[in-house]
Amino acid sequence: MATKVKLEQDETFSRGKLIRVRFFRNKLAVFGLFGLAMLFFLAFVAPHLDKFKWDQLDFDNMLSPPSLSNGHWFGTSQIGGDTFALTMRGLQKSLIIGLLVAFFSTGLAAIVGASAGYLAGRTDRALMWVIDLLLVLPSFLLIAVLSPLYRGKTWLVFVVLLAAFGWMITARIVRGISMSLRERDFVRAAIYMGVPTRLIIFRHILPNISSLLIIDATLNVGGAILSETGLSYLGFGVQPPDVSLGSLIAEGTNDAMAYPWLFLFAGMILILTVLCVSFIGDGLRDAFDPGATGGQAK
Amino acid sequence: MTLSHTDALIQIRDLSVTFPSESGSVEAVRNVSLDIRAGEVLGIVGESGSGKSVTSLATIGLLPDSARVSGEVLYNGKNLLKLTDEEMSQYRGSDIAMIFQDPLSALNPVQTIGHQIAEALLIHQNISKSAADKKVVELLDVVGIPKPQERARSYPHEFSGGMRQRVMIALAIANEPKVLLADEPTTALDVTVQAQVLDALKHARDITGAAIVLVTHDMGVVAGLADRIAIMYAGKIVEQGPVNEVFAQPAMPYTIGLLHSIPRVDAKAGSRLASIPGSPASPVDLPQGCAFAPRCPAAQDICLSANPPLVQIVSSPDHAAACARVDQIQGLVASNKLFEEGPAHSPTKNESAVNVLELKDLKKTFPLMKGAIMRRRIGSVFAVDGVSLTLKQGQSLALVGESGCGKTTTLIEILNLVAPESGSITVLGKNAATISKKERLALRKDLQIVFQDPFASLDARLPIGEAICEPLKTFGYSKTDQRARLSELLLLVGLNPMHANRFPSEFSGGQRQRIAIARALALNPKLLVLDEPVSALDVSVRAGVLNLLAELQEKLSLSYLFVSHDLAVVQHIADQVAVMYLGSIVETGPVAEVFKDPQHPYTQALLSAVPIPDPIIERGRSRIVLQGEIPSPANPPSGCRFHNRCQIRMILPKDQQDRCSTERPVMKKSTHGEVACHFPIGAK
Incomplete structure (x- = not known):
């Protein structure tokens, strides 16, 4: 009997809403999200409350250990810069670089990999050719060659460069999984229903690879923050006296034994950032995966 | 024990097997007591997860280490469960041998089969290598492998599925065991090959005189071969007795339901299938009372409170059932009205109807390629080789054949809706070769498919509500229309509309197939293509899905193109049948007549x-x-x-x-x- 039963407005959720509900059920994930929000708040608001600016040098207190009395809670650097202000300044950049690079490189990997794997044939060969080419190109060398072009421009160019050279391996993995997914019955069912290719990739292929993509993105956040340091040596992007978390850590490690505060706080903030992102990633992964216990109603 | 016999070779007493799992311990086998008597064929029948395979694996000591086993398996007065793996090895293969379901994974791919059989002989018998080789040839001859002398030097991949299973039988009888355990020995094989392998098994039994334990879900196989059967449900034996008696006078509601729910190839016109409600009990959270009670139409309070033991039926000494109401149930059987029955199947005789599908001389070949760098075509696989079919509106046409005959390729050709290699495909009066892209999309609305495996055909990461709405979304239905249609569809296939938010993993196989059917029906198609829609389902839920399909056809005047290898299912659901062999149709006609009096x-x-x-x-x-x-x-x-x-x-x-x-x-x-x-x- 096909009697119509009127559903209440909220009874049928779309997948997006269901994933949100499942995500917020996960305490650690919510904690991670809160933590990341706090880090953003700290990075962008706290410097305004602090009495020292990041580029302000306090010649009375050079290499001072953390102390409440002189107002340098995190201590000072060799030339009297306030470590707290520097760390926050670095955090501003590193947060944005880390998250944006992870987002773009994983996103690019997902779209290129899934398209190559799903469409197969000529598209696959062309995309694979590009991926292989990028893989064999020495990316650091290329960036070094290109660096004069970007000198003096915004450090956001970094994000583009880091993302552009970091997606290929993931894309190859995604392609492999997509190739096996396209043979599955639910994808064939969607094709026979007349669902357009673009929607099949976004609705069926990518959600089924989401666990891998989320892990990849999570790892990329930490990776991007650190490899940004490496690129700084090549003389562009975040340049001294400006700082990033990576450059703070790199400089601070030289005197790690004698003046641990120089890198310890930056290091701990980095760990905290990566930890929060991991929690969020775990929560998202469980929210996407119906088999995971994390997102189920208790 | 009431059923104890003096001639029992193996006595299984109070066997329980539990597996630890994330969601609690899985009680795979619960207090099973069973006798395996010399020279008999004992059929253990049950659905997936009923514990039938675990029982046989426990007997031969092949359970994984994580299993917790209690009870006794007595052989010659020795408890086999107490033996170490090394001590057990003396019995395995010599006194008790096993035939596995999948012979491909049971045979070592890098050794010749002669070597593998000889290995079994040399381990347990003190004979020379040359004597063993001679024995191997004899054994291969016994199981019906042609040219055994040559074939002994072949590797497993050089044999077909049926031949491999014969090799497994030869391997199992090599040491003249007292007991042969056969775990679904023919499930992976086609019917004609199944008949051959069952013959080989019977022959092997006649020669060695071994007792056979035949573990299967197929009531038909048991009916032909077994002397006694034990029916398992949720890890427990629910009924046990001589095969004729159990089939003629089943005493446990589950057995009754099962026997009435299996479609039969010899069914008369107008026969109905009883459907057992619900889905098989999960071995994780078993109810306190009878495990079948939640699905049993005769369940009363007593069934819910206590787990009934397996007790002898008064009228016959060797027949036992585990049902609290066994006395009343046997009275009910006579009326056959214990379970609700589906609609009677009456072939529609609608000659004037329009053709919804017409295939003319359809051909499809796949190239056979060779070489890694210089790929060249060395031949063709003639998957579909001249198939002509006509399906009239409101009718169902079954395409029948064994695996590899090209029936699935035919389906895919139809569903692709593009010009075929040769011949023509006409769906609802439109020729697939000449329609525009827009027309093709419009045609998809009227042509939908239900796949064989409901575990693969639903996206595990999409809530079922959205999966069912997907075709609606594709064809531009509004949000409110989608929602209304969704609840309508869920009710139509017998599911709760409140469950639309759940993921496929929260449903059983039968329910998933209903979801897949709901999705296929979303756009009110005219032609539904069903690719083996029940073969992946448990026996007890098949009838429910078949009845649903029959009901829907009547209600929505659908046309079905039904692909199956199971002739009994075809007999039940189809009006017309087309029998396919090696890419072409060999016989067509109305199901009832063709099955009664086949011409080819x-x-x-x-x-x-x-x-x-x-x-x-x-x-x-x-x-x-x-x-x-x-x-x-x-x-x-x-x-x-x-x-x-x-x-x-x-x-x-x-x-x-x-x-x-x-x-x-x-x-x-x-x-x-x-x-x-x-x-x-x-x-x-």
Whole structure:
């Protein structure tokens, strides 16, 4: 009997809403999200409350250990810069670089990999050719060659460069999984229903690879923050006296034994950032995966 | 124990097996007591997860280490469960041998089969290498492998599925065991090959005199082979007794339901299938009372409170059932009205109806390529080789054949809706070769598919509500319309609309297939393509889905193109049947007539190979066992594709035999349809 039963407005959720509900059920994930929000708040608001600016040098207190009395809670650097202000300044950049690079490189990997794997044939060969080419190109060398072009421009160019050279391996993995997914019955069912290719990739292929993509993105956040340091040596992007978390850590490690505060706080903030992102990633992964216990109603 | 016999070879007493799992311990086997008697065939029947395989694995000591086992398995007065793995090895393969379901993974791919059988002989017997080799040839001959001398030097991949299973049987009987455990020995095989393998198994039994434990879900196989059967449900034996008695007078509601829910190839017109409500009990959270009580129409309070023990039935000494109401139930059986029955199947006779699907001489070949760098075509696989079909509106046409005959390729060709390699596809009056992209999309609305495996056909990461709405979304329905249609569809297929937010993993196989059907029906299609829609489901939920399909066809005047290898299911659901062999159709006609009086020798052999779940009928009929297996479609035989396996050709005079092997028969009118045979059966 096909009697119509009127559903209440909220009874049928779309997948997006269901994933949100499942995500917020996960305490650690919510904690991670809160933590990341706090880090953003700290990075962008706290410097305004602090009495020292990041580029302000306090010649009375050079290499001072953390102390409440002189107002340098995190201590000072060799030339009297306030470590707290520097760390926050670095955090501003590193947060944005880390998250944006992870987002773009994983996103690019997902779209290129899934398209190559799903469409197969000529598209696959062309995309694979590009991926292989990028893989064999020495990316650091290329960036070094290109660096004069970007000198003096915004450090956001970094994000583009880091993302552009970091997606290929993931894309190859995604392609492999997509190739096996396209043979599955639910994808064939969607094709026979007349669902357009673009929607099949976004609705069926990518959600089924989401666990891998989320892990990849999570790892990329930490990776991007650190490899940004490496690129700084090549003389562009975040340049001294400006700082990033990576450059703070790199400089601070030289005197790690004698003046641990120089890198310890930056290091701990980095760990905290990566930890929060991991929690969020775990929560998202469980929210996407119906088999995971994390997102189920208790 | 009430059923204890003096001639018991193996006595299983109070066997319980539990597996730890994330969601709690899985009680795979619960207090099973069973006797395996010398020289008998004991059938253990149950659905997936009923504990039938675990029972047999426990007997031979092959359970994983994580299993917690209690109880006793007594053989010659020794408890096999107490033995170490090394001590058990003395019995395994010599006294108790096992035949596995999948012979491909049970045989070592890098050793010749002769070597593997000889290995089994040399371990348990003190004989020379050359004597062992001689014995190997004898064994291969016993199980019916042609040219055993040569074949002993072949590797497993050089054998077909049926031949591999024969090798497994040879391996199992090598040391003349007292007990042969066969775990779903024919499930992975086609019916005609299944008949061959069961024959080989019977022959092996006659020669060695071993007791056989036949673990299966197929009531038909049990009816033909077993002397006694034990029916398992949720890890417990719920009924046990001589095969004739259990089939004739089942005492446990589960058995009754099962017997009435299995479609039979010899069913009369107007027969109905009883459907058991619900889905098989999960072995994780078993109820306190009878595990079947939640699905049992005769359940009362007493069934919910206490787990009934297996007790002897007063009227017969060897027949036992585990049901609290066994006395009343046996009275109910006579009326056959314990379970709700689906609609009677009445073939529709609608001659004036329009054609929804027309295939004319459809062909599809796949290239055979060779070489890694210079790829060149070395031949073709003739997957579909000239198929012509007509399906009228409101009717269901079944495409029947064994695996590899090209039925799935035919389906895919139809669903692709593009110009075929050769021939024509016309769906609802539109030729697939000439329609525009827009028309093709519009046509998809009327043509939908239900796949075989509901676990693969639903996206595990999409809530079922969204999966069902996907076709609606594609064709631009508004959000409110989608929602209304969703609840309508869920009710139509017998699911709760409140469950739309759940993921497929929260549903059982039968429920998932209902979801897949709901999705296919979303756009009110005219033609539904069903690719083996029940073969992946548990026996007890098949009838429910079949009844649903029959009901929907009547209500929505759908046309079904039904693809199946299961002739009993076809008999129940289809009006017209087309039998396919090696890429082409050999016989068509109305199901009832074709099945009663097949014209093509292949149809006849296929029908005779299907086991009927009734021991008296099954044992009383003569069976045509075909020679060999389906040839490769890359290299089809000349003339009639079937000529080298044909049972009719063998008795023909020489000149007529030559006609079969040289001239390919075309479809021509037969008594009740069309047949492609030079010498159809009815014509003689």
